[in-house]
Amino acid sequence: MGWDAELDELARRRALALGMGGPEKLTRQASHGKLNARERLAALADEGSFAEVGPLAGFGHYDDSGALAGFQPANFLFGTARIDGRPVVLSADDFTVRGGAADASLHRKLVDAERMAAEWRMPMIRMIEGTGGGGSVRTLETMGYTYVPEIPGWEVMVANLGQVPVVALGLGPVAGLGARRLVMAHYSLLVDGLAQMFVAGPPLVAAAGEHRTKEELGGAAIHAGNGAVDDRVATEAEAFARVRRFLSYLPAHVGELPPRGVRDRARKGAEWLADAVPRDPRQLYPVRPIVQALVDRASWFEIGAEWGRGVATGLARIDGWPVAVIASNPESLGGLWTASTARKVERMVDLADTFHLPIIQLVDNPGFMIGRRAEEEATIRFGSRALTAIYQSSVPWATVILRKCYGMAGSGHAPADRLRMRLAWPSGDWGSLPISGGLEAAYRAELEASEDPAAALAAIRARLDAVRSPFRTAEHYGVEDIIDPRETRGRLIDWIGLARRGLVAGAKRRGPRP
Template identity: 60%
Template sequence: MTWAKELEELRRREALAEEMGGPDKVARQHSRGKMDARARLAALVDEGSFREIGKIAGKGHYDANGDLESVTPAPFLFGKALINGRPVVATADDFTIRGGAADAGIARKMVQAEQMAHELRLPIIRMIDGTGGGGSVKTLEQIGATYIPAVPGWGDVVTNLDTVPVVALALGPTAGLGAARTVASHYSIMVKGLSQIFAAGPAVVEAMGEAYRDGSGNREDAKEALGGSAIHTRNGVVDDEVASEAEAFARARHFLSFMPEHVGQLARRAECSDPADRREEALLSLVPHDPKQVYSMRRALEMILDSGTVFEIGRNWGRAAITALARLDGWPVAVVASDPSYLGGSWEAKTSEKVERFVRLADQFRLPIVHLVDNPGFMIGREAEMAGTIRYGAQAMNAIYKATVPLASVVMRRAYGIAGSAMSNAERYQYRFCWPSGDWGSLPIAGGLEVAYKAELEAADDPAAELAAIRERLAKVTSPFRSAERFNVEDIIDPRDTRPLLCEFAQLAWRRLESGR
């Protein structure tokens, strides 16, 4: 006697699970320009590598004789898969079943997915489309009582943040727990026009008395107005915005290519065909002589780092600093770079918050840090004070001082005040290079001449000529070579040597990391 009958029952239940919310609900999902959960899993991971766990979990519906008639699958799928040939935990909400909200067995499935990630030391990817929480207000009537809210397994979510890379893709309207699961990640993505994130949706917000939608009353417009990607990729809630689900999957895979599989393991070096000794002639004229002129820091990154490896994170928020993962001679590094085209590179509150988060990410996953500096200081003025800039700025500086991974800085132009001093930990060995365009100090001299030399200027027969003479004297004092004479800076270099020297740093940094120190 065999178990063929039971296996036939298993296959029947598996087929029911693959129907998800049924043909009509799946068609509705596709009509909104959205892939279904199973198609998303197949598109995200290496072809044919997904092994589903708990596929037949859900709510069975039985006839009077106790025979199965149909199944409502749990609206949460997960399993083991491969991305770039490396094992991961891949999860997806199924919006075709009660809008991705809780249903039979979902709480334990979600908990098991999170536990699998940190107990087996596997990166976890969450594809979030729905609330993923406790259901609707009608659920309370079905239960017959209310309850004090709790999130089963949230401790595992927290543990994963300390243990493994966590990637979250918001692929539809995500509210409540769905929104929380999105932001509780190391890297998050929204799809423009498709994803929205909010603590509570438009209907709930309007019921509380806040009217924000336009005259059209369109439901989708209301979602965008409340929590679209144009909001959350500019306030720092979510890292990046993409144009399609396919692009979201590609960026998730790319992010993980820089990461180790877990804390305690080192990331991997990639093959590199870009010569480590490449010297870009254009770097020699990149920084203008006029201190008021800007230049493209992103162009500098492309010339200095391995060709085609720059993976920028958080481009639309905290814009005075560029944060990116990249490679130097194949070695993965975390890059922080000033952007003089935005606020002159001055760090305001959001930029400081962005730098702090990124440096903590680099230190957690043991990626050496490269800091390209052109920082005139923290943003000043009443608006900056209202935003609490100095607090966020100090927290960014704290993160840099607490980081234990090797750090190299390149001062390309300005380094002023407390923000300028946050380029590196001054109490450790300074792996630092300065360009001849370097300009640094406690505060910009140009802005304080009239105040500092007020008496001399008032006494002068020709104040304009006296001011010009003072400027000429100070230009000599502020020469970067004067600082180098006193060893206040380690080395002034030819800008064209930046890539070879940073490749050397990457090799030495990874030598230290691989030694286990």
């Protein structure tokens, strides 16, 4: 007697699993302009590379004879795949089955996906849509009891932040545990118009007396602007493209060093860099073109452009080698560090240090923001956290001082307790406080005794302008070198070719803070 009956049953169950939430739910998903879970898995993975784990898992319903009468697939799908030839763990929530809620999921699948990434040392990619939390109030009636809240697998998600690259994509409404899974990543994004994120959705918020639409409560613009997610994109296709680019800069796990990309040694320093910084210290200028001129062509991948605007952060390559870039942005409050700017610096430093990316910082930093707003936002605390991250880092560090470098925030231009390379442009201007801001107070007695206070003040300014010359600092080895801006790219190429010899693969003492 053969196994034909069992093989027929296997084929039937596979077909039921592939049906997901059924034709009506799948049609509704498509009508909202969204791919379904299996379409997303196929779109992100290299063609034909996705191998599902647990495809038959779900909830069967049986008749009195014990025969399968109906089947609801689990709404969390995962497996192994390849992205640009590199193995990853790929997961997707199926919104067509109970809106992605946990009462239609099997928590062990979610936990196993995270464990597979950790134990097999592969990047973890989550495509999230739905709540993924404790189900609805109706679930409690079905269970017949309530429970003290806990999050299955949370400890694995925490550990993974220090072990493998984690990427999370919000591809529809995301709430509760789904929202927590989204932000527990090294890189996260929302699709504009399709995806929203909230601690609790509009119905629960309305019960508390606040009436909002999904977009008003937690649209992509809100969270890309406050740093809860790193970016927002226009389409799912753009989201998938960003995943591929982000992963291309990182190793598969912390036990490896980042892979080298295509070299760009033919690119020379741009002539216009000589005049990129205006002579007028109050004149603003864009920093992103400077970044793009220094790194390999088309390698700049900005992260978090809509929040913490005092710096531009991202990944890039120098002579093919991946690096992390932190660049002061004078077009936002002159480059002052606000609380959100400091949080953004901390996040980028943590990412770079975890995955062994040398850090390049371009500095035009007049210090921390001051005033009532700065105090209300606890700027000093978040600024101190950023400085702590900088000093806890162990990767090679190169600093290019473009213009201002002042005060406590300016001290974050590089860790001072180990070797760093600091190059200054002739426009460099630094100190504990800007000289121009304290002349009248510091020289009050001399000015009051002068017959011509205006002339005396001009003479004092002339003396101090000579003292503040960056060349005087270089004489005392207060900065390693002052260079022609057009030499910067070549110097960075030389630096990374040697400094990366100091990179050591392995886990750090602590993982990134989410």
